[in-house]
Amino acid sequence: MDTAPENFKMNDDESNAYVYKQPENDEEKELCEEALEACPVSAIGNDG
Secondary structure, three states: OOOOOOOEEEOOOOOOEEEOOOOOOHHHHHHHHHHHHHOOOOOOOOOO
């Protein structure tokens, strides 16, 4: 969420982050890829 705040948000009780919107440009895509690599619990995936 910190890495790509335009794409990830926290749920109402702030227990989980979720994809708010898919990346729409190269900058957002790069930030989402950074978030994927930095996720400490491997909860972010990429299905293609």
